[in-house]
Amino acid sequence: MNLMFHFVLSFFAMIGFAAYFSVPRSAMVYAAIAGAVGWTLYNYVYYTHHSLYLGMLLAAFSIGVLGEIFSRIKKYPATVFIIVGIIPLVPGMNLYYTMLYLVESNTAKALSEGISAIVTAGSISIGILLASVFSASILRVRKGIYFTRK
Amino acid sequence: MFFLAFDCSINLIDIVVKSNCGIMRQEQKEGGINMDFAITSYKEAQSLMELASFAGYLLLKNGAEVYRVEDTLTRICSSRKNIDHVEVLAIYTSVMISFRYEGEMITSLRKTNILDINLEKVALLNAFSRKFVQEDVSVKEGIALLEDIAKREKEFEGLKSNLVAAIGCSLFAIILGGTITDGIISFFIVNVELWILQMVSGWNLKFFVQTILGAVLASVMATTFHSVGWIHNLDAVTIGAVMIFFPGVAITNAVRDLMSGDILSGSTGIVKSLFVALALALGVGLVLRFYTMMGGVIQ
Numbered sequence: 001m002n003l004m005f006h007f008v009l010s011f012f013a014m015i016g017f018a019a020y021f022s023v024p025r026s027a028m029v030y031a032a033i034a035g036a037v038g039w040t041l042y043n044y045v046y047y048t049h050h051s052l053y054l055g056m057l058l059a060a061f062s063i064g065v066l067g068e069i070f071s072r073i074k075k076y077p078a079t080v081f082i083i084v085g086i087i088p089l090v091p092g093m094n095l096y097y098t099m100l101y102l103v104e105s106n107t108a109k110a111l112s113e114g115i116s117a118i119v120t121a122g123s124i125s126i127g128i129l130l131a132s133v134f135s136a137s138i139l140r141v142r143k144g145i146y147f148t149r150k
Numbered sequence: 151m152f153f154l155a156f157d158c159s160i161n162l163i164d165i166v167v168k169s170n171c172g173i174m175r176q177e178q179k180e181g182g183i184n185m186d187f188a189i190t191s192y193k194e195a196q197s198l199m200e201l202a203s204f205a206g207y208l209l210l211k212n213g214a215e216v217y218r219v220e221d222t223l224t225r226i227c228s229s230r231k232n233i234d235h236v237e238v239l240a241i242y243t244s245v246m247i248s249f250r251y252e253g254e255m256i257t258s259l260r261k262t263n264i265l266d267i268n269l270e271k272v273a274l275l276n277a278f279s280r281k282f283v284q285e286d287v288s289v290k291e292g293i294a295l296l297e298d299i300a301k302r303e304k305e306f307e308g309l310k311s312n313l314v315a316a317i318g319c320s321l322f323a324i325i326l327g328g329t330i331t332d333g334i335i336s337f338f339i340v341n342v343e344l345w346i347l348q349m350v351s352g353w354n355l356k357f358f359v360q361t362i363l364g365a366v367l368a369s370v371m372a373t374t375f376h377s378v379g380w381i382h383n384l385d386a387v388t389i390g391a392v393m394i395f396f397p398g399v400a401i402t403n404a405v406r407d408l409m410s411g412d413i414l415s416g417s418t419g420i421v422k423s424l425f426v427a428l429a430l431a432l433g434v435g436l437v438l439r440f441y442t443m444m445g446g447v448i449q
């Protein structure tokens with residue numbers, strides 16, 4: 001496993017996808033950094049702990065946090081960075097294999113791929129949700145608002 | 151740290167509840183935003199509705215999430231003083247808005263069938279809605295601003311956009327275990343396949359047929375190169391070549407919608423992405439079956 005290899009290749013791939021989805025030129029590099037960090041972290045966690053769920057959760061959380069930080073820096077909405085960042089993680093491939101195995105009438109493999117697609121989509125969503133909750137909270141604590149709600 | 155944890159939980163509840171209740175709206179009315187801008191005539195109220203549905207159409211078409219569409223439109227409509235009872239319902243293909251102006255209800259429905267993800271326009275629309283809510287922009291000026299945004303051209307259009315998509319796809323073919331030759335070949339395949347899809351885009355094919363066509367093209371080219379012996383890892387090249395069609399972002403957004411309570415748009419999104427995946431699998435599976443029948447060996 002070569003983390004540097006993953007980081008560099010996915011960084012340039014992310015630049016390509018960011019351009020395809022018309023991310024503004026000044027935000028392209030940031031979106032690519034978020035995506036490359038997420039992909040590398042996922043690979044690291046997956047190869048060291050063999051947990052799909054944990055890897056996806058951590059990667060999506062890091063992409064979400066980076067997206068929130070970059071959205072404060074560049075004044076663009078966070079989803080500009082997040083949508084590009086999660087492209088390598090998203091379970092499109094699992095869904096594709098599910099349907100391919102169904103077409104080949106290999107039900108057992110189709111079921112296992114389908115379940116991992118659902119788990120992946122769920123953990124990415126939870127990771128991004130946690131990141132946006134976390135950033136909103138930090139902002140409020142820094143403003144000195146603890147218990148009161150507006 | 152304790153405060154942080156406490157606040158996290160409050161915000162979590164806030165975000166989960168937000169989509170169905172009017173918390174954001176109430177906060178806005180009580181909060182510090184200047185609420186002096188008013189609508190003066192019934193006609194102007196109708197143009198405000200036109201503006202809102204146009205903004206919703208643009209947001210959906212350019213790939214914004216459903217909760218963002220609902221939130222933005224609610225803010226836009228309730229930013230004017232004598233507009234109340236604002237309700238917005240957005241799903242993946244349409245947006246419905248209704249509000250009340252001096253006792254009369256105005257309702258509109260706008261549909262879109264095209265999805266052409268353009269994140270620059272989403273960012274611009276976000277900035278526009280913030281400006282419209284906080285400053286005294288008249289409705290007419292607002293519509294003109296929206297038309298400017300709608301007319302903006304993509305930076306990478308046509309063949310250039312194929313090129314950048316192909317860069318991403320071919321690098322992923324290498325990451326997934328292909329050699330450098332595999333990467334170059336899948337770069338070529340993606341370019342040709344997207345080019346052909348652009349050629350036939352005038353036929354107005356439905357998304358299912360279009361996706362099958364793309365998958366068939368990609369795997370026909372991949373198997374051809376494999377039979378010649380130029381490709382080492384057929385799987386990686388095929389996946390790289392159809393990666394641009396994968397419905398991954400759609401299913402992730404759909405699950406997020408389901409978690410925040412938008413059951414309708416969540417389930418629509420999941421069904422749609424399942425069908426896109428089915429189309430991909432049908433196209434690729436058909437060609438692979440044919441290839442093994444003709445005597446090709448898939449390792």
